[in-house]
Structure formats: structure tokens, C-alpha cells
Amino acid sequence: MTRLPLSFALIPETMSRLSYFEGWPTEVLDRLALGARMIGVPKNGVLANKGQALEHLYVLVSGLVRLYIPLPNNMERVVALVHQGDSLGESCLVLNEVCPFHAIACKDSHLLAIDAMVYRQELGKHSTLASKTLERVSQRLMETLRDMEICAQRSSVQRVACFLMRHQPNPQTLSFNFHLPARKQDIAAKLGLTQETFSRVLSFLDKQGLISMHGAQIIIEDGDKLTEITSMRDSKEHG
Numbered sequence: 001m002t003r004l005p006l007s008f009a010l011i012p013e014t015m016s017r018l019s020y021f022e023g024w025p026t027e028v029l030d031r032l033a034l035g036a037r038m039i040g041v042p043k044n045g046v047l048a049n050k051g052q053a054l055e056h057l058y059v060l061v062s063g064l065v066r067l068y069i070p071l072p073n074n075m076e077r078v079v080a081l082v083h084q085g086d087s088l089g090e091s092c093l094v095l096n097e098v099c100p101f102h103a104i105a106c107k108d109s110h111l112l113a114i115d116a117m118v119y120r121q122e123l124g125k126h127s128t129l130a131s132k133t134l135e136r137v138s139q140r141l142m143e144t145l146r147d148m149e150i151c152a153q154r155s156s157v158q159r160v161a162c163f164l165m166r167h168q169p170n171p172q173t174l175s176f177n178f179h180l181p182a183r184k185q186d187i188a189a190k191l192g193l194t195q196e197t198f199s200r201v202l203s204f205l206d207k208q209g210l211i212s213m214h215g216a217q218i219i220i221e222d223g224d225k226l227t228e229i230t231s232m233r234d235s236k237e238h239g
Contacts, residue, residue, distance in 0.1 A: 011036050014112065019085035020059045020136075024129065028122055035115030040108070041065075047103040047111070048088075054099050056113040059087045063109025066186050067101040078189035079144065081106075081182045090133055093119060106183060151192040159191045160201040161229040164211065164220060174223035180216045 011033040015021045065082040150162040167178040188198035205211045212219040
């Protein structure tokens with residue numbers, strides 16, 4: 001992890017371009033900038049370790065960071081993927097708890113590191129910011145619960161079908177496309193699968209005519225059938 005040369009004047013401007021800070025008053029961003037710096041983490045570099053006391057709120061400017069909990073036999077459970085404009089560390093800073101996961105860069109990444117004390121002070125001064133933080137943390141909780149629901153599915157096919165249909169723009173759209181939001185190995189780890197099983201299931205669904213794959217782009221051909229798979233009480237295991 002390296003500190004990047006970014007002038008103080010550019011930090012508030014960088015903040016204003018990130019969705020995380022949308023709606024935050026300019027004067028608040030200026031004060032946060034006083035305790036902020038830009039850092040770079042290379043691919044596979046460590047941003048934070050499980051059990052570490054965090055001293056900053058991190059907001060991703062570019063790249064991708066995976067948050068995971070180690071499991072036996074050198075396995076890991078990915079609990080979240082942090083994309084541009086997302087953050088990590090609020091819960092730890094608010095509750096004064098150590099980091100409950102490892103944070104590793106999936107690719108070369110740049111982040112704003114905001115001093116914990118400055119962040120807490122601003123959060124305590126502005127009820128609007130506290131409400132936005134509560135909303136963001138609540139959204140993550142709901143996302144985690146949805147991931148747990150997927151992992152509770154009886155088969156790998158059902159898990160992958162659930163993952164695919166979560167990208168559905170609206171319930172009426174049964175044919176749509178999207179790009180995989182991360183590497184297959186990271187998506188698989190979030191689903192409680194190996195990368196090989198995840199790839200096998202995608203190939204199976206492709207051969208069945210339910211999806212089409214073009215690199216990282218997935219085209220959903222039959223969302224109705226995929227939805228039916230997710231709701232089946234018993235599903236034959238194909239992975």
C-alpha cells in the first residue's frame with residue numbers, strides 16, 4: 001500500500017465525483033479532505049487484515065477490492081466485492097471494532113483513506129450524514145442476507161440461477177444482458193462454489209439455451225426458466 005501524490009486541492013474534487021459522497025455538503029467534504037489521502041494498492045495487495053484496528057474509512061476511486069473470511073483447507077468466503085464509489089470500514093469505525101475480514105485488491109486499485117477521527121466528528125455533527133451512513137450499512141446487510149439465501153440453495157445450479165436473476169432490471173424483463181462484476185473465482189467464492197463448478201454451471205446453462213456467454217458478458221435468453229429453477233424445491237445437481 002503506497003501513498004499517492006495528490007494535492008490537497010484535488011481531494012475534495014475527487015470526493016465530489018464519487019457516488020459515496022453524493023449529497024454531502026461541500027464544506028463537509030473540505031473538512032474530510034483535511035484528514036484524507038490517496039493510496040494505491042497493487043493487484044493482490046493487502047488493504048486490511050482480519051483482526052486489524054482500522055484507522056481510516058476507505059472509499060474506492062478505481063479498481064476492485066474483495067472482502068473475505070478465511071475458511072479451513074485454504075478456502076475463503078467472499079463476503080463483499082467493493083467497486084468504484086463503494087466503501088469499507090464504517091461499521092468498524094462506528095462500533096470501534098477490529099476488522100472482521102481480509103481486504104485484498106483484485107486489481108491495481110486507488111482509494112481515498114479518510115482519517116477515522118475526522119470521519120466520526122463529521123458524522124456526529126450532521127444527522128443527514130448519519131442517515132446516509134445508516135442507509136448504506138443497511139443496504140449492505142440486505143445484500144449479505146440475499147447472498148446467504150443464495151448459498152442456502154440446494155444445488156450449484158440454483159445458486160448460479162439466483163445470481164444471474166439478481167441482475168434482472170425489473171420483474172417483467174425476461175431477456176437481458178450484463179457484464180460479470182468481478183472475476184469468476186471471486187463470484188464463485190461469494191456463492192460458496194469453486195471456480196470450476198461456477199464455470200461448469202454457466203456452460204450447462206449455455207448448452208440448455210438459457211443463457212449465452214461472450215467473455216465477461218452474459219446474455220439471459222430465458223429468465224422465466226431461470227426463475228423457475230431458483231424456486232424449485234429439489235434440483236438435480238449439475239456441478
